[in-house]
Amino acid sequence: MTSWIRWQDSLWPSPADGESLWRPWGGRIERFLPYALLALSTALSLLLSDHDRAVTVGLAGIAAAWLLLSFTFVPARWAEHPVIVTVSFTGLVTIAAVLEGRDPIFLVFMIAGFFDAMRLRPAPLALTGIFVVSALINTMPNGGPLQAFATQPALWTVVTLVQTAAVGGGGLVSAAMARQHAERKRMLDELAAAQEENAGLQRQLLGQAREAGVLDERQRLSQEIHDTLAQGFTGIITQLEAAAEAKSEPAEWQRHVDTAMALARENLTAARRSVRALGPQPLAAATLPDALDEVSRLWGERTGVEVRFTTTGTARALHPEIEATLLRITQEALANVEKHAGATIVGLTLSYMADQVTVDVRDDGRGFDPGLVVSSGEAGFGVPGMRARVARLAGTLHLESEPGGGTAVSANLPAIALEARA
Incomplete structure (x- = not known):
């Protein structure tokens, strides 16, 4: 039944x-x-x-x-x-x-x-x-x-059965089409609801990333003030105190004053650098590919290291948090190359995909053993900071390196369009 x-x-x-x-x-x-x-x-x-x-x-x-x-x-x-x-x-x-x-x-x-x-x-x-x-x-x-x-029993029986089958079959086909229509509508409704929920989650994620970014910048500035500005001011005070004690010795007094002035200039330069670092200035009036091209070009001219920058896929405007994070990752990776790699060539690739965007930074430097760096408790050449940046935006960061084999850093983030901005 x-x-x-x-x-x-x-x-x-x-x-x-x-x-x-x-x-x-x-x-x-x-x-x-x-x-x-x-x-x-x-x-x-x-x-x-x-x-x-x-x-x-x-x-x-x-x-x-x-x-x-x-x-x-x-x-x-x-x-x-x-x-x-x-x-x-x-x-x-x-x-x-x-x-x-x-x-x-x-x-x-x-x-x-x-x-x-x-x-x-x-x-x-x-x-x-x-x-x-x-x-x-x-x-x-x-x-x-x-x-x-x-x-005529045979005639009317056949006619009636055939018509019954035809009507029933027609109802069956029409009902199947109605069910398919209802199922498609249900699936479209679920898809629309899922897309709306995903958009809400993306807005929430970007908001949280923005808040976390503000905290990170505060912590970075606090650390930088402690490590550079505060130490610089301490040095200036020390030199001025020494100059005060050497009033009877003009040459010694002049040396301490000159040292204090040099420290003051260095502190001023550091302060200006900190202010510039508060925002991704290269993105202020340029697209992400243009900004990365400019950053890598200036970095190469300053360090003397050859930089080969390429873009793959169709470039498009992304959410400012996504673009700023990719720029920061690139800057941090290049800074690590300058400090630790001793490289002669750096390859920088920006890749646009359907729903993801990736930045790859590869160098031919001396490399290192990631396992030893992590186990030794060292800072990991800034990698933890980069990893934290991408994690806040539901992205991933991959690091590959070996002694004598160079280093590759790859940051992968969701390609959230500019329209998704909260």
Whole structure:
């Protein structure tokens, strides 16, 4: 029985299963088709037949009243109850048979019985209903089913079975299309919801990264003030105090004053460098590829190391946090090459992919053993800072190196478009 129910549900879904055959058209055809067929049959009968028009109108009125009472005005909570549907179908087919027996034109109205039969439950009853409607619609103009099947049983049996199979099969195909439509709509709704959720998560992630970046900059400035400016001012004070004690020795006094002035100039330069580092200046008026090209060119001119910069994929504007992070990673990687690598050639590659963007920095320097650096507790040539930067944006950082084999740093970030900016 379960398999029969499943077959019927696929043939003609109930409201609980989602969309029925006609629900893609708002349910209006299913609701008004019986009335339209009844009106058409009645109009044709009145125009073309010689039967008593008053009786025709009276029977058509009874049919319309039955439709109203058993179909249209039934409360929604009862509309699909098997008993209600069976009673509605039985009355409809009976009245339609009377009308068709009186005037074959009303076979047009009998067509509504097919649709009502498909609402029957369980499945065997629906097939039986379709068979009954088929038998009546074909035999009523020929004396009714009893006479037709008695005189030509093989003919009318084949005709009825074929029509039952055709109507049932058509309902099956149409219902399958309706289910596919509903499934596609559900999947599209889920995809839209997932995209909206992903966009929200991206906005949240970028906001958190921005806040974390502010904290990082504060910590960096604090450390830099401690390591450079504070130490510089301490040196200046020490030199000025020494100069004060050497007033009686002009040469010694001048030496301490000159040293203090040199320290002051160095501190001023460091302070200006810290201010410039607060924002990714190369990106202020340039695209990311242009900014990386400029940064690598200036770095190469200053260090004397050859830099080969390339861009792959289709360049496009990305979220400022993404571009700033890639620029910072590149600057940090180049700084590490300058400090530790002793390289002669550096390869810098910016790669745009469908949903990711990557920066690769490779050098032919002396290299190192990453495992030894990590196990020794050293700073890792700035790698922890770079790794933290990309992790805040759901990215990854890969480091490959070996003694004498150079070093490769690869930062991979999601290619969040500029439109996703919070």
